[in-house]
Structure formats: C-alpha cells, structure tokens
Amino acid sequence: MSIQVKNVSKSFGSFQALKDISVDIESGELIALLGPSGSGKTTLLRILAGLEGLDEGAIYFDGENITNVSPKERKVGFVFQHYALFRHMTVFENVAYGLKVRPRKTRPSKQEIAKKVNELLELVKLQNFQDRYPSQLSGGQRQRVALARALAVEPKVLLLDEPFGALDAKVRKELRRWLRQLHNEFHVTSIFVTHDQEEALDVADRIIVMNNGKIEQIGTPDEVYENPKSPFVYDFLGNVNIFRGRLQNGKLRQGQFEISAPNYLDSHDEAVGYVRPHDIQIEKEKVDNETVAAKITFIHIVGPTVQIELKREDNGEFLEAELTKEHYKNLEIQKGDIVYVRPKQLKVFIPEDFSI
Amino acid sequence: MELSLKRRKKTTIIPGFSLTFGYTMLYLSMIVLLPLSMIIVNTLSMSWSEFYETITHPRAVASYKLSFGTAFVAGLINVFFGTMIAWVLIRYEFPGRKIIDGLVDLPFALPTAVAGIALTTLYAPNGWIGQFFDFKISYTPLGIIIALTFIGLPFVVRTVQPVLQNLSKEVEEASASLGATRFQTFVKIILPELYPAMITGFSLAFSRALGEYGSVVFIAGNMPMKTEITPLIIMTKLEQYDYVGATAIAIVMLSGSFIILLFINFIQWRMNRKFYH
Known part of the structure; x- marks a missing residue:
C-alpha cells in the first residue's frame, strides 16, 4: 500500500x-x-x-x-x-x-x-x-x-x-x-x-x-x-571533521592551509568544509599546502580499524582520523608525533543557508 | 531455631538478615501469634463435648452463615465498585478528583460506631434513603452488607489504583492496532492485569468485614438467628463472663478465615506465576 x-x-x-x-x-x-x-x-x-x-x-x-x-x-x-x-x-x-x-x-x-x-x-x-x-x-x-x-x-x-x-x-x-x-x-x-x-x-x-x-x-x-x-x-550520518574557511578559486582556504573544492570555483564566501574521518589521510612529511600539521593526542585500536585523535598545531582544533590497521602499522606513528593531515574528500556548505 | 539458621547460613550481599528476621519473628509472635494462641489455650479448659455443643449451637451456626455470607457479598460489591472508582480516579481528569480521592479513605478514619449510626438512620424505614424502598434495609442482612461495604471500600480502591496507574499505555495501543474494540481491550487486556490486585483488595475487604463489629451492631438489629453476627455472639458471651465460650466461637471464626485466606492466596499464587517467573 x-x-x-x-x-x-x-x-x-x-x-x-x-x-x-x-x-x-x-x-x-x-x-x-x-x-x-x-x-x-x-x-x-x-x-x-x-x-x-x-x-x-x-x-x-x-x-x-x-x-x-x-x-x-x-x-x-x-x-x-x-x-x-x-x-x-x-x-x-x-x-x-x-x-x-x-x-x-x-x-x-x-x-x-x-x-x-x-x-x-x-x-x-x-x-x-x-x-x-x-x-x-x-x-x-x-x-x-x-x-x-x-x-x-x-x-x-x-x-x-x-x-x-x-x-x-x-x-x-x-x-x-x-x-x-x-x-x-x-x-x-x-x-x-x-x-x-x-x-x-x-x-x-x-x-x-x-x-x-x-x-x-x-x-x-x-x-x-x-x-x-x-x-x-x-x-x-557519521563522524565529521569541520574546517571553516573562505572559498577562493575553487579552494577552501584557512590561512596557509587550503583544501581543494573544485565544485565551488566561482564562490568567494565564508564556508564550512566537512570531512569524514576515513577521508583523512595522515602523512609524515609536509609535501604541499593541502595538509595541516597536527599532534596525535590519542590512538584507539577498535578491532580492524584505528581511530586517531589529533590536535591541530595552528588553531588547536581537534580532528579525528580513521585508518585501517595495516595502514596504521605501515605509518609507524605514535602518540605525541606531529603529522600532516590531508583531507581527501571535502563537502562544502555555505553557512548563509545553514546555520551550524 | 538459631542453630539451624547458623548451619544454613549463606553469604549474601544484602546485610541484616539475622537482625531483621529475628525481629520479624519476635514482633509477629508478640503481636499476632501469642494473642491468637491464648484463644486456643483458653478454650482448652473446655471439654470436647462442651466445645462441640458451644460451637454448633443453632444461634452460633446461623451467625457464621450470616457473617461469612455478608462479608463475602460486601467483598464482591467492593471489588466491582472499588475497581470502578479506581478506574475513574486514574483514567479521567475532572475537577474535584483530588477531593474524591481523599473521600475514599474516610471509612478508615471514621469511628465505626459513627458510621453505623449514620447508616442506620439513612436506611431506616423512615430514613432519607430507606423511605424509598418498600422493604426493610436497616435491621436485615441487607443493612449489614451495606455497613460492611462501607467499611471495606478503601481496600480495593487502594490496591487497584497503583496497578492501574502503572499499566503501560503501549499495551492498550497494541491491542487497538491489532483491531480490538475498546471493550475487548478492557476485558482481555486491562482486566487480567488488574485481577491480582482485585483479589488482594477482596481478601483485605473480606477479612476486615468478617471481624467488623462497631458499625454492624447498630444497623443489624441483632435478632438471634436472623441478624446476629458472630462478633456480636462473642461480645455477648464476654459480657456474660463466658470467656471460654467466647474463645471457642472465636476459634471457629479464626479457622474459617484462615482457610478462606489460604485459598485466596493460592489462587493469587497461581495467577502471579504468569507474571513473574
């Protein structure tokens, strides 16, 4: 019916x-x-x-x-x-x-x-x-x-x-x-x-x-x-990391740090970017401006996945990343390390429409 | 007793078993068992034939029938109307609900003699209510039933009320969504939940009515063989200094009530088995 x-x-x-x-x-x-x-x-x-x-x-x-x-x-x-x-x-x-x-x-x-x-x-x-x-x-x-x-x-x-x-x-x-x-x-x-x-x-x-x-x-x-x-x-629908910044030339900028947002080429607004923990990549070397330095504050191993809590070095905001156990082992990171965080998939909302 | 308790002692995390159990036994012995056993001790001074003659005296037998019969009928009436009052008080919002709720306890607070006199005047052939009936109410078993209903009312209301209050609304909604009418929901879902409380209320009201004296003596008229209740026979014997005769009758009453209450408890135990395994 x-x-x-x-x-x-x-x-x-x-x-x-x-x-x-x-x-x-x-x-x-x-x-x-x-x-x-x-x-x-x-x-x-x-x-x-x-x-x-x-x-x-x-x-x-x-x-x-x-x-x-x-x-x-x-x-x-x-x-x-x-x-x-x-x-x-x-x-x-x-x-x-x-x-x-x-x-x-x-x-x-x-x-x-x-x-x-x-x-x-x-x-x-x-x-x-x-x-x-x-x-x-x-x-x-x-x-x-x-x-x-x-x-x-x-x-x-x-x-x-x-x-x-x-x-x-x-x-x-x-x-x-x-x-x-x-x-x-x-x-x-x-x-x-x-x-x-x-x-x-x-x-x-x-x-x-x-x-x-x-x-x-x-x-x-x-x-x-x-x-x-x-x-x-x-x-x-899941855990999120929030990046606030300004859209410029298809990038969400936050000081030095920028994340590409190709769908917003013409937009120049204040915007909020959302990234799921499993879309956050952790790197040990700084390669470009699309990463931000953060310190590992906690590592939880939950069955096959590893949840990592990080604190950004620039503004002190907390981030959450989720890795597979294998990936985690290859990275050889531990609590207290400074690493570089790269958001891979960004979903941008412009706060005019949505207040958070 | 103490020895056997010590031997069986098990560790439990709830403290104070020996203290509370000991106090319970002492308290029950002093308040209930000792006085009751005095009845038997007293009666033992009678010979068997004397005892038999006293308790089977036609006047006494008629009074047993009257006492147990009227108490039973009053209990039934209270189960029906008490449940209804509890239902109205819990289920509906109306002005004055709190006041009516308070009125229910009044029969407990009122001295029974006052209730008896009030009821007698109301139901006397020329009383406010009695005048509308072309048969006598006061000075008949009917009057006794009315007095016993009056004093037993709070028991059923107060036992059914909390159960009704805690009844989950979801169960009724489930019944409705399964296609049951309101009446079916009431009879098949709500009433069965209330039965245990109704039976408890009944047994309380019944036992209270069985021993009631104060309010009944006024309305009963106390005609031997017709409207003479057992407690009155006991009183009469006491007034004639026939203590042994009084206790003999008391034993019959006591055993009667005990058997009936035991039976009620049995029914209740069987019912509760469904709910709490």
Whole structure:
C-alpha cells in the first residue's frame, strides 16, 4: 500500500513536534525514519498508525484519506520499542490475539488461527516457545513475538518504533538482517524509526532524515550518505571533521592551509568544509599546502580499524582520523608525533543557508 | 531455631538478615501469634463435648452463615465498585478528583460506631434513603452488607489504583492496532492485569468485614438467628463472663478465615506465576 503524508503538523502544547511534513511512500518500500530524539520521527509514525491525532494536514493510504480512521480500522501493524506484549498471555495467545478479536463474521476458525499462528511462529523461529509467557523470553525473542503478532493480522503497512533499540549489538544486527529478508519475502510497506544511522543505512530502501520536526532529506542510503543536503544530515550520518574557511578559486582556504573544492570555483564566501574521518589521510612529511600539521593526542585500536585523535598545531582544533590497521602499522606513528593531515574528500556548505 | 539458621547460613550481599528476621519473628509472635494462641489455650479448659455443643449451637451456626455470607457479598460489591472508582480516579481528569480521592479513605478514619449510626438512620424505614424502598434495609442482612461495604471500600480502591496507574499505555495501543474494540481491550487486556490486585483488595475487604463489629451492631438489629453476627455472639458471651465460650466461637471464626485466606492466596499464587517467573 502506498502512503502519502500531506502537510502534516502536530503540536504537544507549545512544543511543535511536526512542522508541515509531506512524504510520499511507495507500495512495498522499506523506509527508515532517522533522526535524533525529539526530531518528531516517533510522532510521525504514531500518526500514521492512528495512535496520535494530527493538527493539520492529511494522510492517504492508497489514495484514500484515512486521517480520521481509527487505528483499529487502518490495517496497520505496529511494533513497539518495548514490545508491549500481553504478559498474561502465552506466545501463542499473543500472536493469535489480532485474529481472535475479529468480529464473528470475519474471524477465522480455531484451526485456521492455530495454523496461521504456527506458520508465523515458524517464520520468527519460535515454534518451540508457543506455550511460554513473555517474561520467560529474551529481549530478541520478545521482539520477534511482537513482530509475529503484528504480522498475524496481515497488515498493509508495518510500522516499527525503534524495534531494535533495546537489544544488544549482536542481536540487533541479526534481527535487522532478518527484517530485511522478511521484507524481501512479503513486500509489505514498512516504516521503521531509528536513531542509529548504521541501522538505517544497512536496512532501508530509502531514508527519511528528520530534525526538529522537519524533513531534512529523503533518499536512498547511498544518496543520503554521499550527498547530504545539509550539514545536519552530514553530521548525523557519521563522524565529521569541520574546517571553516573562505572559498577562493575553487579552494577552501584557512590561512596557509587550503583544501581543494573544485565544485565551488566561482564562490568567494565564508564556508564550512566537512570531512569524514576515513577521508583523512595522515602523512609524515609536509609535501604541499593541502595538509595541516597536527599532534596525535590519542590512538584507539577498535578491532580492524584505528581511530586517531589529533590536535591541530595552528588553531588547536581537534580532528579525528580513521585508518585501517595495516595502514596504521605501515605509518609507524605514535602518540605525541606531529603529522600532516590531508583531507581527501571535502563537502562544502555555505553557512548563509545553514546555520551550524 | 538459631542453630539451624547458623548451619544454613549463606553469604549474601544484602546485610541484616539475622537482625531483621529475628525481629520479624519476635514482633509477629508478640503481636499476632501469642494473642491468637491464648484463644486456643483458653478454650482448652473446655471439654470436647462442651466445645462441640458451644460451637454448633443453632444461634452460633446461623451467625457464621450470616457473617461469612455478608462479608463475602460486601467483598464482591467492593471489588466491582472499588475497581470502578479506581478506574475513574486514574483514567479521567475532572475537577474535584483530588477531593474524591481523599473521600475514599474516610471509612478508615471514621469511628465505626459513627458510621453505623449514620447508616442506620439513612436506611431506616423512615430514613432519607430507606423511605424509598418498600422493604426493610436497616435491621436485615441487607443493612449489614451495606455497613460492611462501607467499611471495606478503601481496600480495593487502594490496591487497584497503583496497578492501574502503572499499566503501560503501549499495551492498550497494541491491542487497538491489532483491531480490538475498546471493550475487548478492557476485558482481555486491562482486566487480567488488574485481577491480582482485585483479589488482594477482596481478601483485605473480606477479612476486615468478617471481624467488623462497631458499625454492624447498630444497623443489624441483632435478632438471634436472623441478624446476629458472630462478633456480636462473642461480645455477648464476654459480657456474660463466658470467656471460654467466647474463645471457642472465636476459634471457629479464626479457622474459617484462615482457610478462606489460604485459598485466596493460592489462587493469587497461581495467577502471579504468569507474571513473574
């Protein structure tokens, strides 16, 4: 089912959670709503589910205005961050609930319900747990029950509110891969809320980046990561180093130090350059003006990568670089060394448009 | 006792077990067990046949039925309306909510005799409420039930209230998004969460009602075989210096309450098993 959000605004008292939001979501897409806490992503999800009303605007499912339709009639599956399982019911009863509460006319027979529930439990690999109570399950298992329960009613849209937020890193990774697979099989339009950029980049077909109740950017993970439209998106999708300076002849200048910015040949503005840590190269000799001297203040070896914290010699600003372990070993650097830092990929934003 | 404790002693990071446990036992013995055992000690001076005759006297048997029956009915009424009051107080915002919340505790604070006299006048055949009914309320078991309901009200409200307060809203939202009507959500999701608290409230209200004397004697009319409650029989025997007879009846009441409370605890234990493994 396709979803259209048209000019939706929502306030809680004096706090405006959503400001004139419009999005089109195509049928069968897997969308990530990404943003920091308080950005309005959960509010938008709850509005789509009908759990929250809206102040202005409208929501269309397959072209039909459902703004005032109750959650019960929206055919939406909702998965909560803290699972919201019914703790007095077994796993089986939890999954069967959505079918059992149907009006007599449309309610499947007991055997049909049992068959359906068993299928779903098999899908979430919990067929041996059907008689357990939620309190006897681990976090990952509970979230899988919650998913099975939401899928039991054959929703046209699946909405997930930080579904893996409360799980540990390994289970989280496993579950999101599994969600991706599930989506490939069922093609039900799915939207999940997350504040974890890695999760969004890993799983989603498209990412909607939100900040302060507004949409910052919509695009595929690659688009959003490689071509962020605003400093906020750039910043939110990974660590950044910031270089402030003035654009001149296609270069971002900062005193002696200059970084080439070939897309801005005609511009002579104050600008801010963003560089990802893995786009920073460390050299031991000064070759040209495109490097800046910095002192290594910390070296963290995190598994296969090495994170290096540096302090610039000229203005004392801190930089962060990320190297492969192999590269790090070849460089033979250690804490306290003065090295030369070369930004390889620069993304320039001119602060007129964006305040930082 | 102390020896066996020492032998089983295990290291735990929570301090003060022996101190608190010792104090608990001493306290319970002095406040509860010792007085209760005096009842049995006192009764032992009776011969078996005397004891049997006292406790199976038709007047006593009628009073057991009345006491247990009315306390049970009052407990049920309180479970129903107490839960409803707790629901209204927690779920809705309305002016005067705090005041009503405070009113709930009043039956605790009021001297029971005052409550009894007030209720008797209200429900007497010519009283403000009694005049609208063409059957008698005061001086019948119905009146007793009303008095017992009155004094037991706070128990259910106060046990259900915190549970209702802590009920997660998400669970209800989940139910709604799965297609349940509000009524289905209430019956299948909310009520089962409340059952344990409702049963606790019931057993508290029931036991309180069983031992109630002050408010009931006024409204009951105290007609032997009809509206005479067991605590009154015990009182009457005491006034006649028949201490042994009084304790004999007390033993019956005590065992009755004990068995019923044990049964309620059993039900509760079975229910709680689902929630806390």
